[in-house]
Amino acid sequence: MGGVKVHLRNPSRTIEHPGPVSIVALLQKLEVNRESVLVIRGGTLVPGDALLADDDEVEIRPVISGGAA
Amino acid sequence: MKCRVCRGPAVIDIRRHNANFCVDHFLRLCRDQVTKAIAEFSMLERGDRVLVAVSGGKDSLALWDLLRELGYEADGLYIGLGIGGYSDRSGEAVKAFAQERGWPLQVIDLRDEFDYDVPTAAKVTKRVPCSACGLSKRHLFDKAALDGGYDAVATGHNLDDEAAVLFGNTLRWQTEYLARQMPVLPARHGFPRKVKPLVSLGEREMAAYCVLRGIDYIVEECPMAAGNKHLGYKEALNEIEARSPGSKHAFYFGFLARAAERFRDAAPDGPEESGLGLCTRCGAPSTNELCAFCHLVERSAGAEPVVLTTKGAR
Ligand code: SF4
Ligand SMILES: [Zn+2]
Ligand SMILES: [Zn+2]
Numbered sequence: 001m002g003g004v005k006v007h008l009r010n011p012s013r014t015i016e017h018p019g020p021v022s023i024v025a026l027l028q029k030l031e032v033n034r035e036s037v038l039v040i041r042g043g044t045l046v047p048g049d050a051l052l053a054d055d056d057e058v059e060i061r062p063v064i065s066g067g068a069a
Numbered sequence: 070m071k072c073r074v075c076r077g078p079a080v081i082d083i084r085r086h087n088a089n090f091c092v093d094h095f096l097r098l099c100r101d102q103v104t105k106a107i108a109e110f111s112m113l114e115r116g117d118r119v120l121v122a123v124s125g126g127k128d129s130l131a132l133w134d135l136l137r138e139l140g141y142e143a144d145g146l147y148i149g150l151g152i153g154g155y156s157d158r159s160g161e162a163v164k165a166f167a168q169e170r171g172w173p174l175q176v177i178d179l180r181d182e183f184d185y186d187v188p189t190a191a192k193v194t195k196r197v198p199c200s201a202c203g204l205s206k207r208h209l210f211d212k213a214a215l216d217g218g219y220d221a222v223a224t225g226h227n228l229d230d231e232a233a234v235l236f237g238n239t240l241r242w243q244t245e246y247l248a249r250q251m252p253v254l255p256a257r258h259g260f261p262r263k264v265k266p267l268v269s270l271g272e273r274e275m276a277a278y279c280v281l282r283g284i285d286y287i288v289e290e291c292p293m294a295a296g297n298k299h300l301g302y303k304e305a306l307n308e309i310e311a312r313s314p315g316s317k318h319a320f321y322f323g324f325l326a327r328a329a330e331r332f333r334d335a336a337p338d339g340p341e342e343s344g345l346g347l348c349t350r351c352g353a354p355s356t357n358e359l360c361a362f363c364h365l366v367e368r369s370a371g372a373e374p375v376v377l378t379t380k381g382a383r
Contacts, residue, residue: 034311035084047078047081064300064303064304066294066300
């Protein structure tokens with residue numbers, strides 16, 4: 001029995017957060033700007049108001065690319 | 070969260086539109102935005118053959134998919150930049166994407182065909198990597214488009230890219246760049262038309278489009294980009310956007326509608342306007358005997374390759 005598994009990138013790591021927690025609250029807690037990420041679960045997007053429960057697994061994927069040309 | 074259009078369950082919120090969308094209506098929104106941008110700026114006409122500059126990232130693969138969805142004859146061109154494992158993995162992503170769909174993809178590898186790569190060229194010519202890279206890509210895309218008889222080259226620049234470039238150019242009042250920062254550059258002698266059909270879609274929307282369309286893009290970033298100014302501008306704009314949704318759109322489209330015209334005189338003449346010649350090696354328009362690309366190749370080819378570490382160029 002674990003919390004919500006959250007995969008993050010740059011650097012790549014996995015953390016656990018106690019559920020239930022909404023996406024909005026989770027991102028706030030991690031100090032991630034919502035404009036710069038997507039939350040993905042099982043190949044689809046998780047809307048901001050969704051509640052994550054213990055044992056859920058999500059990826060927080062940054063969407064900002066850096067190329068200047 | 071409910072879809073603005075059908076009231077079904079939404080998967081994405083777009084604060085700039087103050088609305089949420091379900092999968093189908095979000096994908097439709099993306100197609101509609103591209104259709105609208107293409108029409109508004111006269112980027113493409115029905116039946117145009119388009120060469121899409123693909124990098125393996127979300128924007129270019131989404132662009133290729135969208136143009137095909139909209140019925141354009143769009144082929145891909147991938148340039149192997151020789152940026153260590155990043156280039157290997159992005160090349161694989163592009164090839165797999167094209168193969169799965171059976172879409173024509175042309176591949177040019179800088180090391181195989183010109184005996185240099187971006188990190189080495191940057192070091193030898195003392196340019197920043199993105200400058201050596203951009204010069205190489207522009208030249209090769211132009212040439213491939215002209216040789217292949219394409220009507221236009223399409224690139225995946227999105228709203229965030231354009232707003233960040235505009236922000237940087239405005240901070241320093243680089244008027245000659247402001248004069249040229251348009252979503253479409255008409256064909257000129259020796260140069261194909263260049264179009265940016267994604268200018269009204271944000272970066273987050275492009276990533277969402279890929280996830281929802283099952284497009285397996287490379288999430289990893291080019292190591293050369295780390296810490297560059299462009300990224301800093303994007304972050305700054307996203308801070309502003311978070312407090313005031315719609316700012317990026319207003320900044321960029323306001324510039325196009327009400328300011329761009331005023332900088333037109335600051336655009337430097339292209340080689341053909343100033344009545345100058347052609348590169349003696351490749352035939353591209355050039356003010357010098359060798360064009361900038363051939364000059365870069367001349368200096369970089371055969372130089373000892375730069376080895377990339379995880380921290381970037383060494
Ligand atoms: S970040 Fe710079 S070096 Fe890397 S692919 Fe983009 S333009 Fe080229
Ligand atoms: Zn809907
Ligand atoms: Zn040349």
